[in-house]
Amino acid sequence: MTQVGEGQEAEETAPPVMTFGAPTAGELLAERYELVEHINNDSAGRLVWRGVDVVLRRPVAVVLRYPGGDSATEMLQAAVAASRVIHPNLVGVYDAIDEADRAYVVREWVDGQSLRELVSADGPLDPGRATAIGSAIASALAAVHATGMVHGNVHPGTVMISDDGRVVLADARTDGEDSQENDLRAVGGVLYFALTGHWPHGEAPLRGATAGHGRAALPDAVRDASGAIAAPRQVRAGVPAYLDDLTMDLLDSEIAPPSSDVLAAELNRLDVPADDHFLEPAGPLLFTADTGEEPSPLAAAGGRKVALGIAGLLAVALVGLLVGISVLGDDKGAKPEQAANPATGAPSSGESAPAAAPVRKLTIQDVRIIDPQGDRREVRNAEKVIDGNDDEGWETDTYTRAKFGNFKPGMGVWIDLGAPHTVKSVQAVLSATGASAQLLAGTKDFPSTSKGDKDLLASYQQTVIGQPFEEHDGTKMIFNGFDPEKQYRYLLFWITELPKKDSGGGYKLGVQEITVTGS
Template structure:
């Protein structure tokens, strides 16, 4: 199986380069690494050999260049740095040796093929498999970048897919011009290549990868007259819209890329088996927003916050009015505009029965859980009980996302509340960790259970019954829903549903610190 170095394979008929230090089959390096077979040469002037560690009796790859010395300094330094990071999506580095006349790096041997070879043999990959590969590469970078390192060599030739399905990133290399941002942009290039079979050279250039270079040359991206690359969906049918958007955003120099850990989390959520049918092969996700959910012209013009601000003001005013009415002895069915004094020893007329005053109190919550219908991993479900623990110091929080709307592949996430029995509900208050979130309150009549299928069923039912007139968005961190409850109706199940996340310095996320339900 071919083990790829940093760049393209050598020309098929390229003459061998013979200088002092050239390796030979059967030679043993450092008294333990036996060279078995020359696999290929790369564009950086290195030779990749299949070898055997005769001490540990395991296969290894030996990446060798000659002469050594100053010309091999960058290769050895990158190898030493890479050896300190252990991750299942990174090729393990075992040794780095400089013998002056030659230098070599000994790394893990991967039985498999590179992404370049896989696409060349089988054509572009289906969206689910492309996402899996992108997720693995981003996860590898998320392990590398916190150490301050840059991989500097992310492209289809260094992305290896083993025979058992493991995806690993090999052969880190940095020459000072590379940055963590360029690593992340290169993940966009890997996704683009996996989906289309083309490499977007202009956005994430690949070392040595020029059109027509040898048998391993990668076709350039399809471009318009101005040189702009075509989106994957324009090149090939069946690419989901959200995956298309993410790929193009990573390649767009005008859009700041996320950090590697945020990108890994995003792709991890997208990494869904094709047989789960979350990926619509004909285009966008099947649960894409209805036209009724699209922003109005007012919102597009910036009026959404103004309108919602007015709505919030009216809601606060209404709360004050209800409180005032309660104090003055009225109710929300027949509010009194003036106080009516009645001596305590004077009985009410027979035709004017006195209605008992309902005591508004905090309602006990019997059960609470996180609703996440569109995630396969379901790794954000813990700490739901912290939203009803009478403390705003701790709560439940989402992961960090790259977009406010969860990345165009989630409808949202929510907190489901079970009051244990039907109650008259006056208001629901949610205290968040940051301002700028958008959420809505819903109700339903069933509890399908905590599972992916149960969450889907619950959301399908509940989103048909909103409480109030729309989404709530406030400048502060407290949301109060009080203007949509039917006084003649009793509620047991409520769903606080988040659709947009506020920004922080790493992406978009929010915490729900406390939810309080008032009623009788």
């Protein structure tokens, strides 16, 4: 885990860090915060340490700068301002202390990794996960902007993804030259990076977003001869047209961005739970730069436009919900143009596009328990997870350890949809909180034997759907990271960690019901 103050390693051009008054492991700051481990130095000359609050006995991150004085004023002011905004997608700031010789900020320690580290290690994210991350960051910025403040430091290094899946924005760095607009442009940069693995601002990043803060560590976007960046859909397949358009609109200096609350509402609408699929035919909200006029109609796919204001958001969503169209006529009575094909992203030929297939609950044709290292006692009663009754289901034996034990990697519920389908989401209802699980997909069936289960698990682990749940604090898990351009028949709900029983000791879990939605 790398907890980074600015979210980036220091650049080669960063000035050498002074050693006078340097902190040491075991040192106690303010008679409360014990320094445990030096994690990183950032390009702004700040040191990031893992520490412990010895009073509350909780881990903390200590972002320290020395010497203090005027050089640390901006850092302390930003920390004090950030501490006034409490939001689940903002890293909590606990303390800000100036000791003259040095100054430091004490903030929440996040067990996880930055978006930069995640994408660098695993490659670009699927569109669903990228949308969820963008939604979380926009929501955090909406809370910051509502107070009149600016974050000023939004980029893949300050977007943190915790081990339990929480997305948080860290290390505000406002210096008086930043603006809310720059924050919003930076959300476009974060979306672009999540979808492509490239940073769209290159050597001339947005002022206040990433300038001078480790940009050399991020691969530059693919560009044409004029220097214009390639759209995400030109870099990789599978990016929906609406997400491609929204990302490029946020990066386009000629198009005024929406306010942070409008952007958060739109990304949240796109990142809907499985049972809210009634919004899907409405398509995305697009924004327009015509701030002094009524929102213009949706243009053909080649003409990206983004609509401003809450009224524009509600109007497009409501019209899409009630009328079920993806193209709106303009105010002048012109014949409406055809929107891009929602499946392929390509413009239509002018003929009426076929309606998208409605999302519905899919019928599960077969289900069984996968137990690669078991004695086959626990493979019975699999049918109870699809009987429509949440009060009873299949359950594991009681184990002495949360991670099963005896070299057993886990257990799972295998699902056969009978034929390939476009899948929207999978929902699993569990008997208790605290379980860890993931959803896998495969292309073939295997014999219902210990060897067959081992072969099935090895094959299906090549395709992970969405984001795994780690010690989930609820009894319902929803996986919605499916590729809309692919079809799926075989799925595996794979349990990796059991919750502790309420009484009697040991670890056990029941899977009460599994439902699949799609078309």
